Amino acid sequence: DAKTTQPPSMDCAEGRAANLPCNHSTISGNEYVYWYRQIHSQGPQYIIHGLKNNETNEMASLIITEDRKSSTLILPHATLRDTAVYYCIVRVSGGSYIPTFGRGTSLIVHP
Amino acid sequence: NAGVTQTPKFQVLKTGQSMTLQCAQDMNHEYMSWYRQDPGMGLRLIHYSVGAGITDQGEVPNGYNVSRSTTEDFPLRLLSAAPSQTSVYFCASSLSYGEKLFFGSGTQLSVL
Numbered sequence: 269d270a271k272t273t274q275p276p277s278m279d280c281a282e283g284r285a286a287n288l289p290c291n292h293s294t295i296s297g298n299e300y301v302y303w304y305r306q307i308h309s310q311g312p313q314y315i316i317h318g319l320k321n322n323e324t325n326e327m328a329s330l331i332i333t334e335d336r337k338s339s340t341l342i343l344p345h346a347t348l349r350d351t352a353v354y355y356c357i358v359r360v361s362g363g364s365y366i367p368t369f370g371r372g373t374s375l376i377v378h379p
Numbered sequence: 380n381a382g383v384t385q386t387p388k389f390q391v392l393k394t395g396q397s398m399t400l401q402c403a404q405d406m407n408h409e410y411m412s413w414y415r416q417d418p419g420m421g422l423r424l425i426h427y428s429v430g431a432g433i434t435d436q437g438e439v440p441n442g443y444n445v446s447r448s449t450t451e452d453f454p455l456r457l458l459s460a461a462p463s464q465t466s467v468y469f470c471a472s473s474l475s476y477g478e479k480l481f482f483g484s485g486t487q488l489s490v491l
Contacts, residue, residue: 302479304480313482317479359477367424368438371420371421
């Protein structure tokens with residue numbers, strides 16, 4: 269499975285968009301990009317996933333580059349409650365794999 | 380639906396004691412797994428199961444046993460606890476292998 273690289277930390281002003289990058293340069297054609305977040309010491313929470321096309325749901329938007337080697341998670345209007353660690357992982361849907369959660373990006377949203 | 384339920388939330392053990400961390404899901408998910416998370420670290424996969432009666436090892440299986448006798452339950456057993464097993468443990472499930480994961484709220488385990 270492709271490995272991912274994320275910046276260890278980022279910060280964002282409340283009400284502004286938070287753009288969290290992820291590099292997955294070795295991604296394969298059948299591997300999806302998934303994003304999760306972990307608030308405080310709670311269990312991680314699924315946010316969004318995509319294969320090729322950009323995706324949007326009620327929580328966030330996912331922009332995947334055309335070559336699929338990187339992606340960006342966008343929180344359009346960050347709130348203090350979005351302060352969390354965000355994990356980008358790559359996984360084969362329905363296939364055999366061991367999902368690996370790295371250290372993620374610690375996002376701090378400040379007033 | 381309750382989702383993924385883990386018990387207990389907190390546990391303190393002495394070195395050498397045994398215990399079982401419980402995990403149950405009511406979503407009829409085929410895939411279940413256990414992770415541990417140490418301070419400042421990501422999650423590391425301990426064991427996983429793709430269905431009742433089927434289990435396999437993850438990245439860090441040593442010191443832990445699992446079984447999957449029903450679709451709903453996936454207990455994690457520590458046969459002889461060691462201080463190195465002090466960690467937060469998360470159980471996760473998904474509809475099938477490769478789908479989005481649903482996590483429990485975690486068990487904070489301290490081994491003295």
